[in-house]
Amino acid sequence: MPTPLIGISTYLESSVRWGVWDLPAAVLPAGYHQLVQRCGGLAVLLPPDDPGAAEETVARLDGLVVAGGPDVDPVRYGAERHPRTGPAHERRDAWELALIEAALDRGTPLLGVCRGMQLLNVALGGTLVQHLPDVVGHGGHCGPPGEFARHVVKPVPGTLLAAALPEAVTVPTYHHQALDRLADGLTASCHAEDGTVEAVELPGPGGFAVGVQWHPEAGTDMRVMDALIAAARAHGDATEAP
Secondary structure: OOOOEEEEEOEEEEEEEEOOEEEEEEEOOHHHHHHHHHOOOEEEEEOOOOHHHHHHHHHOOOEEEEOOOOOOOHHHHOOOOOOOOOOOOHHHHHHHHHHHHHHHHHOOOEEEEOHHHHHHHHHOOOOEEOOOOOOOOOOOOOOOOOOOEEEEEEEOOOOHHHHHOOOOEEEEEOOOOEEOOOOOOOEEEEEEOOOOEEEEEOOOOOOOEEEEOOOHHHOOOOHHHHHHHHHHHHHHHHHHOO
């Protein structure tokens, strides 16, 4: 099949500076598209759009990455806002939830990263812990502003995640929220040493739907993205078969 086309969701910021410019811009850390490219995929960025366009967008993709970013609006999972929860990003929440729904409906391979994993849980009816106590000391989940922390995660044997990462690994991480109630159908497939759920997946014949709480694009371990690209290649083969 042709090289798998992988869509990656992006931020939409009102003020971004580069050169002589300060303008609204769709932005994404370069690590995301570079990791897709290193693993053999073609990367295309998906800035927030009308949620009604999600189905047509996903139909043109072989795989989808829902990127990390700001906190999910707690209204999305029926919770009161915690004082430490960040401001709402309604357009991005709506767009990425629609992308996730379209990917699950079509069986398009999906990887949620950090916020993306949390959105996958919310999309399926789960909830979030809005603020981990003692962020820097709580298992090392979040470093100082703008710096990734690192901690060990341990995959659950027999899961899709464990097939890609069969052993405990040290990962780059930056989050102050986590999964609370796991959505029906989702399986926890990796944990931190303090018990925090670090990966989830949707078992069954629907394909590859995995979320990781850490940031593969900020590290050197390519195996999680390799697994997405392999699933995207298989998905593309299946959809092109006569």
